[in-house]
Amino acid sequence: MSEQQRKKLESETMALQKLQKEYSTLVSSRQKLDSQLQENTLVNNEFKLLNAEARVYKMIGPVLVLQDKAEATANVEKRLEYISDELGRIEKRIAQQAKEQEEKSVSIFKLQMDIQGISKA
Numbered sequence: 001m002s003e004q005q006r007k008k009l010e011s012e013t014m015a016l017q018k019l020q021k022e023y024s025t026l027v028s029s030r031q032k033l034d035s036q037l038q039e040n041t042l043v044n045n046e047f048k049l050l051n052a053e054a055r056v057y058k059m060i061g062p063v064l065v066l067q068d069k070a071e072a073t074a075n076v077e078k079r080l081e082y083i084s085d086e087l088g089r090i091e092k093r094i095a096q097q098a099k100e101q102e103e104k105s106v107s108i109f110k111l112q113m114d115i116q117g118i119s120k121a
Contacts, residue, residue, distance in 0.1 A: 005115050012111060016104045023097040030090045037083045040076055047073045 047069070050056070056072045057064040 009111050012108045019101045026090055026094050033083055033087050040080050044076045
C-alpha cells in the first residue's frame with residue numbers, strides 16, 4: 001500500500017465517521033421533534049374539548065397566569081405548524097445524509113479493493 005493510498009483511505013474513513021455522527025445528531029433531533037409534536041397534538045386536542053368559557057392558565061416560572069383561550073390555542077397551532085415544518089426539513093436532511101454515507105462507503109470499499117489489488121480492470 002502506497003503512502004498516498006493510505007492517506008486517502010484515512011481521509012475517506014474520517015469523512016464517513018463525520019457523516020455518521022451528523023446522521024446520529026439528525027436522528028436524535030427528529031426523535032425530539034416527534035415527541036414535541038405528540039405533546040402539542042395532545043394539548044391541541046384538549047383545547048378542542050374545552051367549552052368557550054373555560055379558563056386556560058400558562059405557567060410562567062412558578063406562577064400560573066390566566067391566558068386567553070383563543071390566544072393559547074393559536075400559540076399551540078403555530079407551534080404544531082413550526083414543528084411539522086422542522087420535521088420535514090430534518091427528514092430531507094436525513095435522507096441526504098444516508099445517501100452520502102452510502103456513497104462514501106462504496107468509495108471506501110473500492111479504495112480498499114484497489115489497495116488489495118482486487119480491483120477489476
